[in-house]
Amino acid sequence: MTAGIARRRFLHYRQKRVKPAEGISGVVLAGGQSRRIGTDKALLPILGKPLIVRAVTTLAELSDDLLVVTSSPARYEELGLPARIVADDRPGYGSLMGVYTGLKQARHPHALVVACDMPFLSLPLLRYMISLAAGHDVVIPGVDDTLEPLHAIYGKGCLGPIERQLEAGERRIVRFLPEVIVRVVGAAEIDRLDPQRLSFLNVNTPEDWSKIQELASTGSSSPR
Numbered sequence: 218m219t220a221g222i223a224r225r226r227f228l229h230y231r232q233k234r235v236k237p238a239e240g241i242s243g244v245v246l247a248g249g250q251s252r253r254i255g256t257d258k259a260l261l262p263i264l265g266k267p268l269i270v271r272a273v274t275t276l277a278e279l280s281d282d283l284l285v286v287t288s289s290p291a292r293y294e295e296l297g298l299p300a301r302i303v304a305d306d307r308p309g310y311g312s313l314m315g316v317y318t319g320l321k322q323a324r325h326p327h328a329l330v331v332a333c334d335m336p337f338l339s340l341p342l343l344r345y346m347i348s349l350a351a352g353h354d355v356v357i358p359g360v361d362d363t364l365e366p367l368h369a370i371y372g373k374g375c376l377g378p379i380e381r382q383l384e385a386g387e388r389r390i391v392r393f394l395p396e397v398i399v400r401v402v403g404a405a406e407i408d409r410l411d412p413q414r415l416s417f418l419n420v421n422t423p424e425d426w427s428k429i430q431e432l433a434s435t436g437s438s439s440p441r
Contacts, residue, residue, distance in 0.1 A: 257292065259293070359403060378397055
């Protein structure tokens with residue numbers, strides 16, 4: 218799909234969306250190198266739109282301040298996304314640097330951060346998470362002892378702990394969580410809003426991509 222076609226389709230869709238809520242920024246991380254896929258997974262098409270367009274379109278329902286954080290800004294500027302395209306503060310430092318950059322550039326006190334390769338984001342689940350943000354530095358889903366740091370809300374209070382962690386050379390996102398106030402969204406809460414837990418499916422391998430394409434073609438994704 219060419220960038221021009223993707224842009225026209227996106228703009229057509231955007232005209233129909235509801236007015237976004239205020240008070241939270243939306244950040245899409247597009248900094249991965251996609252080595253196992255062999256191509257930029259952010260631009261893989263699903264249901265007629267690149268994955269990154271699908272992610273931004275979803276967050277546009279929730280926020281009036283959208284950002285795409287990437288190490289290659291020029292790659293996405295042609296898509297005409299209604300988002301600021303922001304370069305990683307320090308490319309090569311992984312997803313934690315993407316979270317830090319997006320949060321620092323966010324215009325609101327909290328930022329909803331998602332990866333660009335999550336095609337089945339659930340608006341009901343995301344709205345529920347936003348409703349929990351007040352009084353917490355992080356709102357993050359957790360199922361079976363596994364946290365989802367690339368489907369989470371971060372407050373500005375995280376900037377200091379993240380900065381210290383980066384300076385110490387630690388790049389795992391969850392390592393700074395003991396320093397801040399965290400609200401974990403548990404399995405029962407998730408299952409009420411996204412029973413199949415498809416929100417957290419992402420594209421790491423060709424096998425993942427095949428599974429996602431099959432789900433999309435059969436209409437098996439969570440209600441949006």
